[in-house]
Amino acid sequence: MVVSVRDVAAAASVSVGTVSNVLNQPAKVSPATVERVMQAIDELGFVRNDAARQLRAGRSRSIGIVVPDSANPFFAAVARGAEQRADEAGMAVLLGSTDEQVAREDRYIELFREQRVNGVLITPALDDVPRLARARDAGVPVILVDREIAGSGFASVSIDDVEGGRLAAGHLLATGRRRLLFLGGPVAIAQVADRLAGARQAVAAVPGATLEVVEMPGLTVLNGRAAGHDIVARPLPERPDAIFAANDLLAVGAIQALSIMAGVRIPDDIALIGYDDIDFAASTVVPLSSIRQPAELIGYTAVDLLLKELADADGAHERNVRFQPELVVRSSTERGR
Structure with missing residues (x-):
């Protein structure tokens, strides 16, 4: 049997609206009521219908990341940093790997739009601003990762x-x-x-x-x-x-x-x-x-830029972050190391 929000409300002796607040805005509910509702959820085995919640809210709790090669340790580290910042914000990361194929990149962008992600972090195969702008114009913020396109209007995190x-x-x-x-x-x-x-x-x-x-x-x-x-x-x-x-x-x-x-x-x-x-x-x-x-920091910063963009429609924050590279010397270039 599928347990509904109404079943949880009845078990906790509260309204359906109170259960909704506990799930989505717990700060509006007293701690005692939150505890009672959560106990009912645990006892009944309730699982929220996140798809329905996304339809109501217009957004999911996820962020899409599109990279050229997820097997490349650099991009794996970028994704790890992005996941850390997303987790801090109560969100999850969905990862797509394109193998530098524009058609595959387009499919991932469209898929993430259908999933109602909060935004897309992308290392694009081409500097095709109009193509990326279509996603942004459809209401999906786009952050460039490991790439800056001058004059594009996209926020970015890159390296020199x-x-x-x-x-x-x-x-x-x-x-x-x-x-x-x-x-x-x-x-x-x-x-x-x-x-x-x-x-x-x-x-x-x-x-x-x-x-x-x-x-x-x-x-x-x-x-x-x-x-x-x-x-x-x-x-x-x-x-x-x-x-x-x-x-x-x-x-x-x-x-x-x-x-x-x-x-x-x-x-x-x-x-x-x-x-x-x-x-x-x-x-x-x-x-x-x-x-x-700083691969992990690049991913972390990209999600941070996205969160700021979502919170600040006027863009009153730094939108293009460029890190400086660092020389690391080991034995492959200097004898005796």
Whole structure:
């Protein structure tokens, strides 16, 4: 038998409205009454019909997150930070992974709209403002994560990836490397393009330094391993003396191909730095130097921006937060570490 709100009200000797207040606005009800209603709920095994509540309220208690790859430890950490802030606000997180497919991204946005989420946090595959604006115009706030689109009107939380690229390449150059290779995913990805732009700036400032660009179809360990195999197949004079990988997964794959499979000495023969400083960067076979992003803080801050946007329609708060990257040096770039 399905237990209704009326059954709970009868068991607790209160009105249906009082039960509703206990479930939705308990501060309006005396503690003694709240305790009596909750006891009746426990005894009867009542489960609230959240779908019906959403229809009445126009909102659910959830937030949608759309990321390119939920298996990537960086985005997993972003989601973890978002979940922490959502939990503090009494909300839950719904996660969708797009594999950089625009059609799949659109399906998730529409699904979250149907679920009446309080808002969507998204790392978009493309800087397509009109497409994102359709969700916002339909009443679903949109917060950009790990991306800022200038002039778009969307609140955002991002990292200065151009500066991150300068830090990574600048560190390699400071160790005496001059033949740098940038190992990236598709340069159409804004973060990859920004990191490459920063690396180019650093290399341009050092006479005699060069930067080769190798573009892979994805930002995965397997792509990094394939690039590493291609590098070790080159004659020694044609190999780079340093690699800047656009993320740590590419860097880990490159280390596997270079060091484990081909016996290249890292950093003696080739120095290597990644990006993101994911949890296991420090525990790879050669501890990986990396550019650290505060992934959990990015997710936490994105939800915080959303909550402020929901509470303040006039937007009288900071709407674009940009964090600065941090260089983390380990054994893959400096001997003796």
